[in-house]
Amino acid sequence: MTSEINVDEESQYFHLLSTNDEPSSLEVLELEKIIQRRESKVAQLDYLWFGTPFSRNSPIEHEEHVRSMLSRFRSILSPVRRLPPEILIEIFLLTRDWTSNTYFMGELQPLVVGPRPGPSPLRITHVCSRWRDIALGIPKLWATITSCHDTYDPSVPDTDPTSDVRLHSWLAWTGTVHPLQISFNGRLLGANSEDVQATPLSWMQPYMLRIKELSLSGDFEALPGGFFLILELLIMSDFSMHSIRRIRAYFPSLRRVNFRGHLEHLPNFLPWGQLTHLDLSLETADGDTLLDILSFCFSLVKLETSFSDIDNYELDGDENTILLPSLSSIVTQNYYGEITMWLLSSLTLPFLEAAYISYETWPGPTYSAFQARSSCPLTSLTLDHAMDAERMEAADFMTLLRETPSLVEIISSNAIYITPALIAGLVSSAQASCPRLAPKLEYFAIWNAYPLANIRATTMVDDKAILDMVTSRDPSEKPAVLEANPPPGVRVFRCQVPKRPYFGLSPEGDKLEDGVSRNVHIYF
Template identity: 25%
Template sequence: MLQHSQNRIEEPIWLEPTELSFLQKKISETEAQVESLQSQMSEAKRAHEAQISDLMRQKDAKLVELASFRNILSPVRRIPVEILSEIFQLTCLPEDGILDSGHDIVLYTYNLSSVCAAWKKVAHATPQLWSKLCVSDRRPLKVTASIEWVEERFNRSGSLPLDVYLSLFREASAQFLGRILEYRHRIRTSDVTGYPDSYTALFNLPRSSFSRLEKVTLSIGHRDELRYHFPNKIEAFLDAPKLQHVQIRRTTSSTLLFKAYVLPMEQLATLSIASLYTIFDPAVHMDTLHACKGLVDLEINLKVYRGLTSNVSILLPALKYLKIDYWPSEEYDDLLCCLTLPLLERLRLIGRRQDIVFENVADFQRRSATSLLSLTLDLFVEDNVELFAQNLTATLGIFSNLQSLQLNRLGPDVNPLLGALTFSEGSQVLLPKLTHLGLQNRKQGTRYPSDLTSMVLSRWWPDDDERATCTGLARLQKVTLRGYCYDEEIACISELSGLEFDYM
């Protein structure tokens, strides 16, 4: 009967009751078996999926472990912590190494701390990264939103002195400044730019507020703003025992600053006054310079009132470096005419009236009798090339110990000077101790000076040559050339052994 049931039924089959009961029983048993098999299959599938899931978890864990091993073995992870810390410090500095309020050191330290847990740990353990703060309230990041991390940042710096560079122009910055001034006893460098009313909290501090302060840079206000906001003397920096460096720059009125501030001038080592809009007031600046007996570096960029003469003498017995931007004219005087600097070693003059400058330089040397080692002249323009060469040669002749001569952005032809510097047997040479010569033309692409090669070759010799003993001439060690067209002679000079040739 079963065989008949498996064939195609073309005609009705009549079953007996016993046969029908048997088939119904078989159907029930088969259905039960099917359900059992399906249940087993589901259980097997669930178990298999669980096994697969467990295996996947094990795989992921092993991949994480493998990545961790690879990170540990990566070259950067093998760098000692001390070296990595040094790299972090260099990374956070600007390319020229000079910090100011525009350098976003906050962003640099944040990025370093966000790379991975290991870098974050090293960064947080490097106090030098957090001891410098550069903030400008003119950047997109609002200063008021940054108050919270000031304490956290400075606490990470440990006990290191703090270097603070601020550019604050908004009244909303007052709260931020107040938080910084809570750490004033640790501030070493204070560089502030902005309007006087932004720094009321700073300038109203009593004396002895900055026990570790070494350098102050001020670029505050315009003309009468200081007098308006601070009618009384500002004494915040007066009793700073370590303060030695003061810089006044940009549009600040230095006359009003010196009237407003009480600074420990007698202990200063460097003083820089750079303000194109300020006029040198003898009644204020002369007293200031007279008090700076320990000054070593002095930079002045000011217009000077008519009336200064060599009869008005300022003696700076310790000064070794002087930089002056010249504004001599029928209305203004040359400050150099009243300076006496017996220990001066480096002199840099920036100006335009070479006839006045060279005359005053000669008078200055007669008063000071200095053994000048380095002279830099910038932006001297003269239509009379021959006269310029004569005056320059005569001026250089009074500095017999000069070792470095730098002529920057000059207009005249330098060949007459190079001819005077060229050594020849039996004649007296100009600047016998010269070892470094630098030439920079103000017009890019100027023709290569034809007398340069012969001058260099006359003052250079091989290492085994005894010419220095015979002539007393120092061998030229470095030549710097800027703004001139390339010439085949450059290859000849650059291949000389022992001579550093810097061409760009």
């Protein structure tokens, strides 16, 4: 009789034994009674042999079955099956990847509306029906969407985003109000032929009001008309948009735009006047078009540029420069030709505070004209130079310091050598109440990478000369300090009480495969 009851119990609760579903309150009461009976039966197994339907098996096999079923019944009542929904939600969110897979500088870091999908985003929905219902009811869990249709062909329905079941299911799981971050790859730029259309974006229409970050890569039809009401960050890479009609899309909240790779043309539908951050990381661009766009960017706070080449530009000196009255930070990663010189000669930046300038040949006269024209309160300057090119002369660097007395921080990456002339130029006379050059300077970092066969003797400066220079600039006249046990290839000089606190450096130092690095940090 007991065995028959056991078999009936297993049949009755098969839906719980074979799944991870949560039992109801009534089922919990019944299961507790079943577990008590089975625990009692297991306790008797050491003393009694039962005549059961399992008698054809050995007693050991029967005992294993009884113990196994007891464990399975107990698992039905395990706490993990009865976690409160709010705890499950936190667990689901914490198990996903919240890091960004895209490199941005500074303020152009991606906005966070939810975790990245990851390699197997649906795994948690396969545990049990309750977990699936809860997971699919968390809009934030699905708010970051990545979709690739780089093989789009209108004659192949499976490649059409408008009929992509996965894409539209994912969008449905985001609910109706949660902000969205969408990365969408269309047909590869240049892959179109005359009889193949560009990738449609009409599927985006129902979600326009909720898109907070949009990244587009490929060859597209026009954006859907209407308002991208909360869109703040727009990224376009290897991008083209084909449309014979005017795009009637509006972006009242758009502040940050990033262009990458190859663009057949810069979009003319963006609200340039309201942008605060613009990143132009392009293979090539038309100089006149860029300047025309920048002339409308009067709210721009940060500008980042990286060009392999610029077409159609002229070095006009101080003529026809563009005033950007709000720009406080500029990054120019342009190592080739006259691109940096052209950019500096084209802009007037009266409120510039931080500049990252890369170049092939230091444009001394152009920088002088730019500084005289802008009279900007520049406090942070990074000079980035190609490793195998000629460094800036000490005299040119002294001229830069005289023209920029507001500098608080200077970082040189392969821009200048540490020479006796450089150190001598920074010495302050004993009669001066403050240093004549760079009187506000707090930090000076010089990083140089040398090919092994070309370490010049002029780069070797005695530590005492640097210490004496630092001491001469300290109003307290207390002897400067050389930090003991620095990382390999690093020297750190500082005043006894520097203006900028020194907290130590990474212990690893700088390593190069084909050369040697020398890093000098000076805290005044």
